[in-house]
Amino acid sequence: MTDFNVNLRQVKNVSIIDLRGYLDAHTAPELENIFNKLLEQKKFRVVVNFNDLNYISSAGLGVFMAYIEIMRQNNGDIKFTNLKENVYNIFDLLGFPLLYEFYKDEQEAINKFITQENS
Numbered sequence: 720m721t722d723f724n725v726n727l728r729q730v731k732n733v734s735i736i737d738l739r740g741y742l743d744a745h746t747a748p749e750l751e752n753i754f755n756k757l758l759e760q761k762k763f764r765v766v767v768n769f770n771d772l773n774y775i776s777s778a779g780l781g782v783f784m785a786y787i788e789i790m791r792q793n794n795g796d797i798k799f800t801n802l803k804e805n806v807y808n809i810f811d812l813l814g815f816p817l818l819y820e821f822y823k824d825e826q827e828a829i830n831k832f833i834t835q836e837n838s
Contacts, residue, residue: 725749727756732836733764733829739771742779750779754786763795766828770801775809787818796820798828 723746
């Protein structure tokens with residue numbers, strides 16, 4: 720069994736998804752369930768914290784691609800934080816930095832949502 724854990728928490732009006740372990744075809748449905756729960760609750764501002772994620776496959780990347788447009792259509796977004804170099808390199812190789820915002824730390828991404836909300 721692949722080691723993976725996903726946790727959802729709130730900071731102000733931003734949903735934080737903490738990822739741990741290995742996100743691949745076997746574990747991607749757990750992340751999809753979290754995104755579906757957020758959609759049901761009409762929570763469209765999401766920060767994904769990759770601090771404890773060691774690996775991501777194309778199936779894992781596909782989860783983010785499946786939800787980004789819905790989030791943005793509802794005045795939200797998905798922002799990424801705390802990526803290890805090997806995980807970031809996968810995103811970079813596939814051109815994700817052109818589509819998503821990457822931040823060094825979680826608070827920076829949360830602040831970006833707050834700034835956007837107040838402007």
